[in-house]
Amino acid sequence: MFCNPEKIVPCRMTDQEEVICGYTEEVSTTRFVYISIGGIIALLGCVFNLLLLYLFTFRQLANSPPQLYPAILAFLDTLLCFFFLMIFVVDVNMIYNKSEYLFLLFHRYIIITFITAKLVQFLIPYLLMLGTLERYTWIDNKHNKMAILQPKYRPFTLGGLLLGAILLRVPSAMALTITEFRKCPDFFRTLAVDVEEWAQVNLLELF
Known part of the structure; x- marks a missing residue:
C-alpha cells in the first residue's frame, strides 16, 4: 500500500511493509464542538467537586455522618474531570x-x-460501596461494625484497596509506550501510543 499522509490508516512501504506513520483519528468540527462542551462541563465538575x-x-x-469516604470520592471525581480535559480536550484541540506544542506535550x-x-475509575465504585456501608451502619446505629468500617482500620482498608488497584494496573502501564515515526511526512502522525513488543507477542500467543 502506498503512503498517503491524508488517510488515517498507517502508511507502509511497499517492499518491506514498514509502518512509517502512526495512527491518528480525524477530528471533525462536530466532534470538536462536542468535546469542547464536554470540557466546559468537566471544568465545572472540577470546581464543584473541589x-x-x-x-x-x-x-x-x-452530629454528621463520617465524611472520609465522601471526601475521597470528591477528590477522585475531581481527578476524573481533570483527566477528561487532559486526555480528550487536549487531544481534539x-x-x-x-x-x-500541544501534540508534543x-x-x-x-x-x-x-x-x-x-x-481512578477502578477505585470509585469500591469507595462508593464503602461509603454507603459506613453511612448505613451510622444510620442504623450499629455498634458492632465490620472491621473495614471502623475508624482505626480505615488506613488499612484504603491502603489495601489502592495497592490492589495498582497491582492490577501495573501490567497495562508497562505494556504501553510512545513510538516515534521519523519518516512520516505528517508531523501529527510522527508520535503515537503503541504496545510494547513483548506485550504484542504475549497477546498473539494468547489469542
Whole structure:
C-alpha cells in the first residue's frame, strides 16, 4: 500500500511493509464542538467537586455522618474531570487546531495520565460501596461494625484497596509506550501510543 499522509490508516512501504506513520483519528468540527462542551462541563465538575472536598473536610458537624469516604470520592471525581480535559480536550484541540506544542506535550504525559485515569475509575465504585456501608451502619446505629468500617482500620482498608488497584494496573502501564515515526511526512502522525513488543507477542500467543 502506498503512503498517503491524508488517510488515517498507517502508511507502509511497499517492499518491506514498514509502518512509517502512526495512527491518528480525524477530528471533525462536530466532534470538536462536542468535546469542547464536554470540557466546559468537566471544568465545572472540577470546581464543584473541589468545593465538595472542602465541605467534607473542613465543615464537618459533630452530629454528621463520617465524611472520609465522601471526601475521597470528591477528590477522585475531581481527578476524573481533570483527566477528561487532559486526555480528550487536549487531544481534539491539538489535531483540530494543528498545535505542534500541544501534540508534543500530549505525548509526554498521555501514558501516565491514561493509566492513572483507569486507576481512578477502578477505585470509585469500591469507595462508593464503602461509603454507603459506613453511612448505613451510622444510620442504623450499629455498634458492632465490620472491621473495614471502623475508624482505626480505615488506613488499612484504603491502603489495601489502592495497592490492589495498582497491582492490577501495573501490567497495562508497562505494556504501553510512545513510538516515534521519523519518516512520516505528517508531523501529527510522527508520535503515537503503541504496545510494547513483548506485550504484542504475549497477546498473539494468547489469542
